Amino acid sequence: MLSLDKIYHAAFILKSVARKTDLIAAPHLSEGNNLYLKTENLQVTGSFKVRGAYYKISQLTPEEASKGVIACSAGNHAQGVALAATSMGIKSVICMPDGAPIMKVENTKRLGAQVELVPGAYDEAHDRAVQLQEETGMTFIHPYDDELVIAGQGSIGLEILDQLPDVEAVIVPIGGGGLISGVAFAIKSLRPEVKVYGVQAAGAASMYKAFHDHKYETLDHVSTFADGIAVKTPGENTYELISKYVDDIVTVSEDEIATAILTLIEKQKLIAEGAGATPVAAALFDKLPIKGKKTVCVVSGGNIDVNILSRVITRGQVTSGRRADLVIALQDRPGQLREVSEIVSSCGANVVGVQHNRSDADMDITGCFLRLELETRDAEQINEIRAKLTKAGFTLIDKNAAHY
Known part of the structure; x- marks a missing residue:
């Protein structure tokens, strides 16, 4: 079971691997909001995913490590697994959707992983990874529905409380739910009065629907350029944790995400990918009751393909x-x-x-x-x-x- 002790242990293990990313005040980002940015887009692999992946792999037995690890990812988890496995001398195979940004695919290969591109979205890549795991006996490193992975992501929650002790609200992107599960568990365990909100792309609102319908659901399809959170099936463990520890989940449109990316570039000189910009989009477009509250937006990643970035900037200009x-x-x-x-x-x-x-x-x-x-x-x-x-x-x- 997930525990605060595991999150503290993860934070200890990650000290020499993951950056304690800066928490930047952004008072002019959104009028009327007192925002801070937790800059996981400046993490060693460009996203928070290295935290959970490294902690999970660090806890493998020698026998498990000898057989290697396998994962499925749209890109960020892939890079985290690749970096962690390679640094420990462990073989890694990553199944990625064939539509994953080229930059993420190439970076994953550069970090030492063997990549297999799978037709479809994240869920098809997941099914292929499970098949390969059964055939090879490699350890499957789930991107979000694993307590050790969640514990690694929870180290972000500890950092936020340390960097901004009087924080009042935290906004976190949601794909499968691993990031917000860890962050919410850590924060609510230590400061239960702090509000924790989740954000999904409207075109991939699997956890949003499950949370508000009070039942576990799977979408027929997803459609969003925020590939890091384009998940049809949320995690079962993460659904339970989110139901217990998260105060609310909202959605943002593609245009709102694009506007948030453009705003971060212009006002903060930060590059965020679609998933990473969703908390800022929720703040910009008044999706949550955060006026006057010290609010942290977790900018979860910055690995956006330059071709997509160009189009997103144009879309953001039109919207704004x-x-x-x-x-x-x-x-x-x-x-x-x-x-x-x-x-x-x-x-x-x-x-x-x-x-x-x-x-x-x-x-x-x-x-x-x-x-x-x-x-x-x-x-x-x-x-x-x-x-x-x-x-x-x-x-x-x-x-x-x-x-x-």
Whole structure:
């Protein structure tokens, strides 16, 4: 059974391996919120997962170690297992979803593991790992539903209480539930009055549904770019721990996660992956009752593929009103582009892209569509531009309309 003694023992074992990551005050991150960031994205493998993986592997018997270890992961647990096993001279095999970010796959190989890519999501990788474990006799290192793994993750809770003794709330990402189980157990055991909240991506809300329906559930599918928490089946042990020690679980949308990633980059100079940004997203979009409370957001990882990051930044800009696309129906006559440009310029926006379409079958024979891509300050500025264009007699077209 999980105990506080095991979490303290894990913290002791991890002293020479895992960083005691900084707890950074972020007073300007979200208006009205007193936020702190537990920067597990700056951990040795770029995520918290090395804690649980290393502690679990460190407790293997010599016979178990000689046979090697096997794991399934979308990337972060894979790197933790690979680092831990290699550092102890133990063979490791990792089954990863074939859609896992290339960076995570390559880093796992670089850390010494043998990688097998499995078609599908995390759950398919899990089934393949279980099959290989039965065939080889290797020890299966579960990414979240294991008491020693949970104890390792719980060391984060001890660090938070040490770094911010008067903490009032902690927000933690949830995939399978190992991280929040360990953190919540540690914090509630020592400071039961501290609130512990979980966050899931709306497209992968397995534990959210189980928690609120008060029954263990499995999703048919998941859909989120936050690959670190894209889990269809939550842990059974973690479900029990979360039901007992977690105060509430909420969900955030893809756009909200993207906005949180962008906000962390701009205001804190920190890179977070989708899963790691979910606590910040919950705070930014007022999903939890934390106003005025000293609140820690556990930024669980920073291993995001640069190609995905580029798209996420663009999405975050759109969501926060920093970028806008306007489609304007014009009469094809001289001077109209100049008039539009003057209006946009007078509002202080910057044009970064222009598309002039004269061949659409749905437009007037003497008309054209002008598509502008703008860099803007916020949603209010976008509305100002739209209002001035309309007042000047220009017709704005829904960019999602069938004819555009």
